Amino acid sequence: MSSRAATRVFQGVEEQIATGQLKDGEKLDEASLAERFQVSRTPVREALLQLVGSGLATQIPKRGCFVKAPSFREMIEMFEVMSELEGMCARLAARRISDQQLAALKAANEGCEEAIQANDSDLYYHKNVEFHECIYTACGNSFLASETRSLRRRLQSFRRLQLRVRGRMPQSFNEHYEIIEALESGNADKADLVSRQHVMIQGERFNDLLVHMEQTQ
Amino acid sequence: MSSRAATRVFQGVEEQIATGQLKDGEKLDEASLAERFQVSRTPVREALLQLVGSGLATQIPKRGCFVKAPSFREMIEMFEVMSELEGMCARLAARRISDQQLAALKAANEGCEEAIQANDSDLYYHKNVEFHECIYTACGNSFLASETRSLRRRLQSFRRLQLRVRGRMPQSFNEHYEIIEALESGNADKADLVSRQHVMIQGERFNDLLVHMEQTQ
DNA sequence: CATCTTATTTTTGTATACGATAATTTCTAC
């Protein structure tokens, strides 16, 4: 956690976009943000630039920055890409994973199991990240790993909600088990397929959640 | 082309990294860059932030920015991801492409043919971009399209070199033809496979080029 | 002569100031 003012502003605005406090299309006024975060315009502008870079805001020259929360369609698109990337990670990992890395993967999955037994969705969330992080490392392509990680991060605030959906944790855990099996046996095709489905199910769950939210509003 | 000073600096530095004038690890001194581009430090800092965002530079807090030219290994990794993304675009496009989009694709490919006959590698480069742009549009996933486009852009300066490699243009053209066939017949698997290979061949060509450069130095 | 401490300098990160352009308001003409 950098103590830089610009980073604080960036993360603050990012958070507020994720939680919906800042809505799509809303203007990100430099002066207001500077006031809110008690800094000058300079770090605010740097934060805005980074937000534009990560796709959370749009910039219109001489007009300012505006929140660009992903639409429903864009979210689905991102899940579609995410499933491809996760599949690729798993496929490569099936060929390249070491015994040590496999052990770490199993350990992370045991952590997931403990979280389920404790019914601790927050712990599960973190252990789940650890699980996938093992696969990213094992895929042997650090560029792919970092791209996948960054997309995961971008979807994570929504993902966090999904895990609270009834029955998701045990199902997710079962999927993990299948992935481990595939990686252990070096079955790249199966690892790919299962991982893709693992993500797409989350995408569909996300869809469920959205539909539910629309219905209850 | 934006007339913004920050953009000018960004593109200038990007160019110099691509051409090798700025080497890996070299410090991007704010004052020097400001002097060189005849602007103040403010737009220089904005440009540096964007460079960090696009992975061309690293920032160490309170220490400054440093050029981070992709290593040989990273380039290979990027090609590996690129081939996956291109394959995905083609696979989706095979299911979703419209008659109109298919016509545009064929037109772009005819442009490629003309470029080959004129032996104009620069024209081929542009028509080739147009060809792939058609597929990105047709894949129906604009997030995927933009990610693929951005990775293509990142590899493009090297790609430009590759096309000058002897015999590459006609071969690339033949691969295009196969892609068109697959898309026209709605054969998603073939479209995926051929597109992947299309990129990986370029990656291998890139490898050849690097090896050649190392030998002649 | 080497090493640790301290002083100086450089450079980063942030604040403020200013000019230019777009948005808004006011005013005039019909």
Added chain:
DNA sequence: GTAGAAATTATCGTATACAAAAATAAGATG
């Protein structure tokens, strides 16, 4: 009363100023 033009205001983009931290140089001590 409305439409268009001019003036005003607000905001962006850039320049400069300043404070804090790190790098470097100088000096003292063993």
